[in-house]
Amino acid sequence: MLACLAEPALIDHDSLFATDVRERARHFLSGTNGKLGAYSDSKGHLVFRKEVATFLEARDGFVADPEHIFLSDGASPSVKMVLQLVVGGKDDGVLLPIPQYPLYSATMTLLGGQAVGYFLDESSGWGLDVKEVERAISEFRTKGGSPRALVVINPGNPTGGVLPRSQMEAVIQLCERNKIVLLADEVYQDNIYADNVSFVPFRKVAQEMGSKVELFSFHSISKGVVGECGLRGGLVHCHNVEQGVIDQMYKLCSINLCSNTLGQAAMALSLTGPPDNGPSRAAYDAEKDVVRGALKRKARMTHNRLNAVDGISCQPIAGAMYAFPKIEVKGDMLKKAASLGKPVDQVYCMDLLMNKGIIVVPGSGFGQVPGTFHFRTTILPDEDTLASVLDSIADFHKTHAS
Amino acid sequence: MLACLAEPALIDHDSLFATDVRERARHFLSGTNGKLGAYSDSKGHLVFRKEVATFLEARDGFVADPEHIFLSDGASPSVKMVLQLVVGGKDDGVLLPIPQYPLYSATMTLLGGQAVGYFLDESSGWGLDVKEVERAISEFRTKGGSPRALVVINPGNPTGGVLPRSQMEAVIQLCERNKIVLLADEVYQDNIYADNVSFVPFRKVAQEMGSKVELFSFHSISKGVVGECGLRGGLVHCHNVEQGVIDQMYKLCSINLCSNTLGQAAMALSLTGPPDNGPSRAAYDAEKDVVRGALKRKARMTHNRLNAVDGISCQPIAGAMYAFPKIEVKGDMLKKAASLGKPVDQVYCMDLLMNKGIIVVPGSGFGQVPGTFHFRTTILPDEDTLASVLDSIADFHKTHAS
Numbered sequence: 039m040l041a042c043l044a045e046p047a048l049i050d051h052d053s054l055f056a057t058d059v060r061e062r063a064r065h066f067l068s069g070t071n072g073k074l075g076a077y078s079d080s081k082g083h084l085v086f087r088k089e090v091a092t093f094l095e096a097r098d099g100f101v102a103d104p105e106h107i108f109l110s111d112g113a114s115p116s117v118k119m120v121l122q123l124v125v126g127g128k129d130d131g132v133l134l135p136i137p138q139y140p141l142y143s144a145t146m147t148l149l150g151g152q153a154v155g156y157f158l159d160e161s162s163g164w165g166l167d168v169k170e171v172e173r174a175i176s177e178f179r180t181k182g183g184s185p186r187a188l189v190v191i192n193p194g195n196p197t198g199g200v201l202p203r204s205q206m207e208a209v210i211q212l213c214e215r216n217k218i219v220l221l222a223d224e225v226y227q228d229n230i231y232a233d234n235v236s237f238v239p240f241r242k243v244a245q246e247m248g249s250k251v252e253l254f255s256f257h258s259i260s261k262g263v264v265g266e267c268g269l270r271g272g273l274v275h276c277h278n279v280e281q282g283v284i285d286q287m288y289k290l291c292s293i294n295l296c297s298n299t300l301g302q303a304a305m306a307l308s309l310t311g312p313p314d315n316g317p318s319r320a321a322y323d324a325e326k327d328v329v330r331g332a333l334k335r336k337a338r339m340t341h342n343r344l345n346a347v348d349g350i351s352c353q354p355i356a357g358a359m360y361a362f363p364k365i366e367v368k369g370d371m372l373k374k375a376a377s378l379g380k381p382v383d384q385v386y387c388m389d390l391l392m393n394k395g396i397i398v399v400p401g402s403g404f405g406q407v408p409g410t411f412h413f414r415t416t417i418l419p420d421e422d423t424l425a426s427v428l429d430s431i432a433d434f435h436k437t438h439a440s
Numbered sequence: 441m442l443a444c445l446a447e448p449a450l451i452d453h454d455s456l457f458a459t460d461v462r463e464r465a466r467h468f469l470s471g472t473n474g475k476l477g478a479y480s481d482s483k484g485h486l487v488f489r490k491e492v493a494t495f496l497e498a499r500d501g502f503v504a505d506p507e508h509i510f511l512s513d514g515a516s517p518s519v520k521m522v523l524q525l526v527v528g529g530k531d532d533g534v535l536l537p538i539p540q541y542p543l544y545s546a547t548m549t550l551l552g553g554q555a556v557g558y559f560l561d562e563s564s565g566w567g568l569d570v571k572e573v574e575r576a577i578s579e580f581r582t583k584g585g586s587p588r589a590l591v592v593i594n595p596g597n598p599t600g601g602v603l604p605r606s607q608m609e610a611v612i613q614l615c616e617r618n619k620i621v622l623l624a625d626e627v628y629q630d631n632i633y634a635d636n637v638s639f640v641p642f643r644k645v646a647q648e649m650g651s652k653v654e655l656f657s658f659h660s661i662s663k664g665v666v667g668e669c670g671l672r673g674g675l676v677h678c679h680n681v682e683q684g685v686i687d688q689m690y691k692l693c694s695i696n697l698c699s700n701t702l703g704q705a706a707m708a709l710s711l712t713g714p715p716d717n718g719p720s721r722a723a724y725d726a727e728k729d730v731v732r733g734a735l736k737r738k739a740r741m742t743h744n745r746l747n748a749v750d751g752i753s754c755q756p757i758a759g760a761m762y763a764f765p766k767i768e769v770k771g772d773m774l775k776k777a778a779s780l781g782k783p784v785d786q787v788y789c790m791d792l793l794m795n796k797g798i799i800v801v802p803g804s805g806f807g808q809v810p811g812t813f814h815f816r817t818t819i820l821p822d823e824d825t826l827a828s829v830l831d832s833i834a835d836f837h838k839t840h841a842s
Contacts, residue, residue, distance in 0.1 A: 073670070074670060074671075075668040075669070075671055076670045077669050078670055111672065111696070111700060112696065114695065114696045114697060118696075141695060144695050145695065148524070260479075265477070267477070267479045267697070268475070268476060268477050268478045268479050268698065268701040269476075269477055269700055269701065269702065270513065270698070270699065270700035270701075293520075293546050293547065294513070294516045294520075295514065295516060295669070296670065296672070297672065298513060298670070298671055298672035299670040299671065299672075300671065300700070
């Protein structure tokens with residue numbers, strides 16, 4: 039439909055966009071037969087999957103096959119698709135971190151399988167101890183369950199933790215030992231704030247270990263420094279996954295025909311950026327640096343100010359976009375929670391909303407060690423707003439929960 | 441990310457687009473806080489749902505509530521969501537037309553419910569006889585099943601049939617009598633080709649009958665004359681549906697956060713078009729007329745040429761985008777199918793592909809009366825290509841299946 043253009047023939051596109059941008063646009067359009075509005079391959083247009091493969095190869099140091107990449111309407115639908123493959127009946131279990139992003143528990147409920155929780159270790163910056171995972175697996179097996187898959191969210195949502203390589207290696211060995219599939223939710227891989235911490239992809243570690251673990255890795259345009267979450271673009275990459283399984287995934291995603299093609303394009307664009315020497319590169323890098331710098335400052339500010347409050351303790355926000363501080367609640371709020379029959383953190387969050395107009399999410403929505411209480415908040419508001427939000431939380435905690 | 445623009449400040453947007461286009465864009469942007477890249481409400485941005493409500497009101501003659509509209513990544517995910525609400529266990533059944541679009545049977549398999557087929561009447565242009573639906577319901581009940589919902593695809597995919605109002609009234613009464621929910625797949629409502637045939641929405645009929653049937657109606661940007669299928673935009677409208685059910689739908693679709701916002705915008709745009717007296721209106725209408733005129737000619741050409749072949753009979757293509765002709769197969773192909781142990785229509789379609797390079801879909805993929813054989817083809821190729829495709833099919837049928 040061209041009717042919206044005033045005088046289409048008179049527009050000089052070349053003066054509007056830089057040459058490298060126009061070249062990429064032409065390349066993408068030729069890879070879609072000039073028809074971005076048409077259905078694509080159910081895995082996504084090959085031209086975009088090739089860009090993703092290029093990114094994976096540069097990131098991990100070995101080639102990636104575009105046929106092992108499925109583009110989607112965000113990481114969430116990809117996760118749901120893989121969980122659907124993994125869960126065959128009510129005794130099938132998927133190991134989920136506690137705390138975890140509720141997508142996983144909600145999807146397990148819908149699929150009729152079992153969510154099997156393993157606790158992250160708050161005291162070590164939300165570390166992942168495989169002994170705790172082994173405990174969860176063995177208790178689940180004792181009850182007759184079949185563990186099928188392990189979910190790791192790294193960098194962590196809601197925890198803000200980033201796994202060290204040693205813990206990742208132990209996780210991979212655990213999956214091999216127990217013959218379970220590994221789901222690596224790595225949507226925050228471009229959001230790292232702590233010094234001396236870096237993101238390491240599970241795919242790279244598995245390959246370098248020579249592991250045969252079956253690994254599904256997820257990524258998204260919703261996070262990073264792009265944050266185009268409303269466009270809905272995501273992907274799952276399959277590493278060491280049998281061809282027969284990939285064929286079934288293909289069949290499964292073909293029910294919905296394809297994911298939205300603009301989200302596919304945005305996924306490709308967000309991973310590879312303009313060419314290194316292109317005229318747009320400097321502006322692109324500069325804009326990313328501005329966003330990254332601000333996120334880093336805000337992660338530190340959030341961590342420091344929360345920890346300055348008596349009764350709130352917050353682990354370092356090494357990555358992702360959240361703080362998940364532990365709260366010690368005293369006084370009347372405990373009685374209020376008891377009399378309402380509600381979890382203390384839920385009353386805390388509701389009172390914070392009513393008193394200060396600030397929305398945070400109770401820890402019980404993500405899971406937490408029984409008897410402990412947390413809330414999740416984000417570092418995303420601009421710096422001035424964030425500072426005043428943190429001041430308000432401090433004031434609220436002092437006056438209402440101490 | 442603005443880095444892609446050569447000199448953003450120098451671009452005169454006002455000279456690029458007509459005033460009514462710019463006004464609509466500003467209205468939509470203000471309804472999304474200028475942030476189309478951010479998450480929307482899980483139902484979709486209110487500004488777009490209001491446009492849909494305006495369309496429904498104009499179409500059906502009574503108001504629609506934007507809170508009863510859920511925008512989605514295409515009609516398919518909306519259908520899946522409603523089927524998920526409807527199916528609670530393995531004895532729950534959903535009545536599906538035979539032939540039907542395979543989305544429905546595939547989704548029922550995934551949900552673990554039962555697909556209960558009712559036959560459409562080919563001889564009357566694929567009409568819907570409620571006696572046949574009653575037969576299917578009563579047989580299913582005898583086997584211990586609980587019928588929960590009835591799916592009607594109107595205009596029909598793959599049949600090309602369009603239901604007369606009398607049959608729709610009988611369907612609504614049947615749903616009320618049997619206390620089942622009605623799913624109206626109306627994605628082809630803007631694709632009507634036959635004279636003296638018009639599309640009537642189930643919502644309008646139900647309202648005018650004063651019926652209390654619970655009705656879910658589906659629409660999409662993938663069909664009509666827009667056909668922007670790759671952008672993934674769709675919707676479900678809930679009519680007479682209890683608030684508690686709508687609340688559960690809201691919860692269910694919030695697992696995926698939201699549908700893609702550009703698909704939402706396209707859905708709104710495709711239904712309402714530029715303002716009646718705007719400078720873009722004439723070009724918009726003219727372009728639509730061109731597409732509609734071509735589709736109408738191609739529907740007739742397909743119908744006429746297929747019926748001209750001895751051994752092929754095709755019902756009128758009153759709407760949608762397909763022909764679903766019945767084929768009479770004779771000679772060696774019957775022996776070949778028997779020796780391969782494959783359905784005759786599958787061998788027919790594969791041989792057509794190998795001999796003529798033409799892809800059509802075997803009727804067994806959609807369902808058909810046992811002992812009859814069909815294939816589905818589309819009227820979408822340009823007129824010259826379509827003419828030569830139909831010639832090839834005629835030649836193939838004569839030489840290989842007669």
